[in-house]
Amino acid sequence: MTELTVDQPDFSRERALLEKTWAKNPGIAGWLSETGHKSIGLRYIVTAFCFFALGGVEAALMRWQLSRPDNHFLNPDLYNQIFTVHGSTMMFLFAVPVMLGMGIYFVPLMVGTRNVPFPKLNAYGYFVYVAGGLFLYAMFFIGAGPDAGWFSYVPLSGPTFDPGKRADTWAQMITFTEFSALIVAVEITVCAFKMRAPGMSLNRIPLFVWSMIMVSFMVMFAMPAVMLDSTYLIFDRAFSMHFFNRPEGGDPIFFQHMFWFFGHPEVYIIFIPGLGFTSSIITAFTQRKIFGYVAMVSTLVITAFLGFSVWAHHMFATGIPQLGTSFFTAASLMIVIPTGVQIFCWTATMWSGRVRIKTPMMYVFGFFITFIIGGLTGVMLGSVPIDWQVHDTFFVVAHLHYVLIGGAVFPLFGAFHFWFPKWTGRMYSEALGQLSFWLLLVGFNVTFFPMHLLGLYGMPRRVYTYGAQTGWGPMNALASMGAALIALSILTMLINFAMYRRRGPLAGPNPWNADTLEWSLPSPPPSYNFLHIPTVAGMNAVWDAAPDQPYVTGIRFDKREILVTKTLDAEPDHKHEIPGHSLAPFLLAVTSTVGLIGSIFYGWWFTAGMLLSVPILVYWFWPKREEVEEQLARDRGIVMAEEA
Amino acid sequence: MARRVLDVSALEADTADSRALLWWGNLGMMAIEGTIFAMLIATYLYLRMVNLDWPPSTVRDPDILWPAINLGILLLTFIPALILDRAALHDNVPLCKLALAACIVTGAAFFTIQFTVLANLGYKWSDHAYGSVVWTAIGYHMLHVITATGETALLFIYSLVRPIVKKQLLDFRCTAVYWYFVILMWLPFYFIVFVEPYVTRKGY
Numbered sequence: 123m124t125e126l127t128v129d130q131p132d133f134s135r136e137r138a139l140l141e142k143t144w145a146k147n148p149g150i151a152g153w154l155s156e157t158g159h160k161s162i163g164l165r166y167i168v169t170a171f172c173f174f175a176l177g178g179v180e181a182a183l184m185r186w187q188l189s190r191p192d193n194h195f196l197n198p199d200l201y202n203q204i205f206t207v208h209g210s211t212m213m214f215l216f217a218v219p220v221m222l223g224m225g226i227y228f229v230p231l232m233v234g235t236r237n238v239p240f241p242k243l244n245a246y247g248y249f250v251y252v253a254g255g256l257f258l259y260a261m262f263f264i265g266a267g268p269d270a271g272w273f274s275y276v277p278l279s280g281p282t283f284d285p286g287k288r289a290d291t292w293a294q295m296i297t298f299t300e301f302s303a304l305i306v307a308v309e310i311t312v313c314a315f316k317m318r319a320p321g322m323s324l325n326r327i328p329l330f331v332w333s334m335i336m337v338s339f340m341v342m343f344a345m346p347a348v349m350l351d352s353t354y355l356i357f358d359r360a361f362s363m364h365f366f367n368r369p370e371g372g373d374p375i376f377f378q379h380m381f382w383f384f385g386h387p388e389v390y391i392i393f394i395p396g397l398g399f400t401s402s403i404i405t406a407f408t409q410r411k412i413f414g415y416v417a418m419v420s421t422l423v424i425t426a427f428l429g430f431s432v433w434a435h436h437m438f439a440t441g442i443p444q445l446g447t448s449f450f451t452a453a454s455l456m457i458v459i460p461t462g463v464q465i466f467c468w469t470a471t472m473w474s475g476r477v478r479i480k481t482p483m484m485y486v487f488g489f490f491i492t493f494i495i496g497g498l499t500g501v502m503l504g505s506v507p508i509d510w511q512v513h514d515t516f517f518v519v520a521h522l523h524y525v526l527i528g529g530a531v532f533p534l535f536g537a538f539h540f541w542f543p544k545w546t547g548r549m550y551s552e553a554l555g556q557l558s559f560w561l562l563l564v565g566f567n568v569t570f571f572p573m574h575l576l577g578l579y580g581m582p583r584r585v586y587t588y589g590a591q592t593g594w595g596p597m598n599a600l601a602s603m604g605a606a607l608i609a610l611s612i613l614t615m616l617i618n619f620a621m622y623r624r625r626g627p628l629a630g631p632n633p634w635n636a637d638t639l640e641w642s643l644p645s646p647p648p649s650y651n652f653l654h655i656p657t658v659a660g661m662n663a664v665w666d667a668a669p670d671q672p673y674v675t676g677i678r679f680d681k682r683e684i685l686v687t688k689t690l691d692a693e694p695d696h697k698h699e700i701p702g703h704s705l706a707p708f709l710l711a712v713t714s715t716v717g718l719i720g721s722i723f724y725g726w727w728f729t730a731g732m733l734l735s736v737p738i739l740v741y742w743f744w745p746k747r748e749e750v751e752e753q754l755a756r757d758r759g760i761v762m763a764e765e766a
Numbered sequence: 767m768a769r770r771v772l773d774v775s776a777l778e779a780d781t782a783d784s785r786a787l788l789w790w791g792n793l794g795m796m797a798i799e800g801t802i803f804a805m806l807i808a809t810y811l812y813l814r815m816v817n818l819d820w821p822p823s824t825v826r827d828p829d830i831l832w833p834a835i836n837l838g839i840l841l842l843t844f845i846p847a848l849i850l851d852r853a854a855l856h857d858n859v860p861l862c863k864l865a866l867a868a869c870i871v872t873g874a875a876f877f878t879i880q881f882t883v884l885a886n887l888g889y890k891w892s893d894h895a896y897g898s899v900v901w902t903a904i905g906y907h908m909l910h911v912i913t914a915t916g917e918t919a920l921l922f923i924y925s926l927v928r929p930i931v932k933k934q935l936l937d938f939r940c941t942a943v944y945w946y947f948v949i950l951m952w953l954p955f956y957f958i959v960f961v962e963p964y965v966t967r968k969g970y
Contacts, residue, residue: 311790753931754929
């Protein structure tokens with residue numbers, strides 16, 4: 123040991139250089155111009171969690187309203203706004219951004235690089251997302267919140283039945299959030315395909331990264347549909363176009379086709395990262411290589427593909443042709459196969475190892491239970507006769523919450539506990555963690571299981587109250603009590619994190635002895651991630667590393683330089699300097715916001731926003747003089763006259 | 767104790783080809799925008815499917831001359847774009863500048879003429895669903911041509927005032943590829959708006 127430490131080179135100079143190169147700027151301007159992937163990723167996660175809390179408050183208000191018959195705590199109009207904003211918040215402002223935020227934070231760490239490929243664009247995506255969320259809530263608080271459901275079907279959301287700016291608010295919020303999701307998708311794809319540490323060939327990519335790659339592809343091909351759909355809606359409303367106006371040749375059902383062509387992949391966009399978290403957690407807590415890696419990756423790909431061919435099962439009640447329903451039923455039921463393979467692979471992994479039961483692992487078990495129940499009701503809903511029977515009832519509400527909370531929120535909370543030591547350098551309280559888990563598991567089932575029965579008894583969705591003679595009162599009261607338990611669980615989790623963030627026992631770099639590269643770094647990771655870009659010798663990078671696993675040298679420490687590698691086998695290809703801080707993303711987000719929000723009032727604001735963006739884009743792309751001089755010397759061996 | 771290391775100091779810094787990160791980012795952007803184009807075409811075909819009278823009988827057969835000339839101009843842009851692409855690959859900066867200028871001229875000519883094509887369609891976006899989808903499709907494509915022209919103009923101005931290094935050569939090539947994309951995307955729309963009514967006019 124002693125010889126080793128004596129001879130081990132001292133990297134303090136390199137470390138100091140890296141710290142200087144990757145330092146954050148101080149102050150508000152520094153915050154606004156920050157482009158590090160960990161900062162942006164954490165911002166996504168924290169912001170999305172704030173929106174989750176707001177969506178939770180809305181859910182609580184609805185549960186309070188429904189807790190007894192003939193309740194007039196909320197009026198019908200406010201109730202409409204609240205369920206619309208609740209759904210829109212949870213889907214567009216919480217679920218997708220929080221998953222993509224986890225990707226932005228962890229994908230560069232797991233593939234062994236220093237930042238995302240286009241850091242300024244990444245920062246821009248975050249600001250646009252925040253602007254969209256604030257816009258929705260600003261309109262909600264002044265009483266103009268959208269009120270036609272989170273999917274805002276026409277004709278209800280069309281110009282005839284929804285005057286004012288409510289539906290426009292919804293539609294433009296979509297533009298903001300999908301913009302940001304599309305940006306993140308490109309960042310993650312390019313990062314995972316071109317910036318992996320040498321040795322991390324395609325068949326050694328961690329499963330979480332694979333899940334984010336598949337999600338990114340789904341985002342790229344699904345989100346444009348809803349952006350275009352909501353744009354058509356704005357056009358119909360603002361410019362008297364007729365995309366959805368039947369008398370002039372449009373078709374309201376087309377809105378639903380476009381919406382669900384996005385909407386069903388959206389569900390997978392939300393839960394496929396959950397599959398990634400689950401694989402990471404199971405690997406760490408069983409200390410085993412995942413069983414059936416190739417099968418796992420293939421099923422991720424298959425699920426992503428199938429996700430695009432099932433959208434019309436949301437539209438069985440619209441009277442689409444019978445042959446069509448048969449096709450979509452078959453396609454929907456096929457999803458069971460890849461999902462089943464995944465669950466069997468996880469089970470086999472756990473079978474072969476000794477499972478350590480800690481909070482993250484408990485959340486994974488919670489995911490199995492609730493997601494399987496949600497999956498089974500999904501199979502039921504995939505069958506047309508049942509779907510017709512329970513369409514627009516609380517059965518569907520129960521199903522979608524089992525799938526989304528079971529498939530996404532349980533693994534996400536497991537992931538929060540799993541990576542808490544990495545983020546903060548401290549351990550959370552295991553007791554509080556387990557308490558929050560049990561509260562969530564019990565609270566969730568008490569809230570949502572009765573909704574299955576309420577749906578079968580005929581209680582429709584989206585009605586603000588019901589008569590006592592329906593007999594739905596007791597079960598609704600039960601569901602509302604469950605909601606209180608869910609709130610308590612989340613409060614417990616937040617208290618746990620807040621208390622132990624600074625005071626918890628020190629975690630060290632790898633408290634779980636987990637296998638992916640972020641665990642080879644100090645907790646929390648330094649701004650530059652890796653002192654040296656690592657190399658990878660196997661599927662589980664940390665476990666498979668040789669004692670003297672080579673690291674990469676020849677990457678500059680005084681520049682934000684990264685290594686670009688080849689797509690298939692990650693052999694070193696070339697070096698590339700990525701940009702640092704810039705205020706341009708924030709400024710561009712401001713002009714985009716002005717253009718997009720203005721355009722729902724007057725169309726010319728869109729043009730104004732674009733024109734305002736031109737000087738900022740020039741500022742964004744125009745390189746600094748010293749950069750040009752250096753590149754000139756490097757590429758052409760020319761030194762500029764005044765320096766020579 | 768000596769450590770084994772993987773020394774990459776001999777690798778080149780930046781490339782101006784398909785290995786570059788920006789190249790991949792550009793592909794991602796085109797995948798997204800291409801999806802939107804595909805959705806627009808799907809919109810047209812869907813609305814065509816649900817309407818017996820398509821294009822609506824009030825719509826006269828489209829003019830042939832200017833749209834055809836404009837198609838020619840857009841296809842012509844392919845030549846300077848290709849030259850830009852190749853010249854950037856071979857580091858021929860003067861030729862790049864010439865090609866950039868040519869792209870700006872043809873691009874600007876295209877969208878200027880396109881304004882008159884829109885004005886001469888004979889129907890408005892608010893007349894019927896057919897008008898809505900045609901105006902949206904043409905408008906969306908024009909937005910791309912205007913963006914591509916603006917981007918090309920910015921690079922051209924830059925090339926006049928600052929020296930060109932590998933980074934800009936990559937920008938040139940990505941712009942050229944973007945032009946290919948913009949040109950190709952017009953072909954299905956051209957067929958739908960200006961050819962299809964002659965081939966299969968429903969309701970006749």
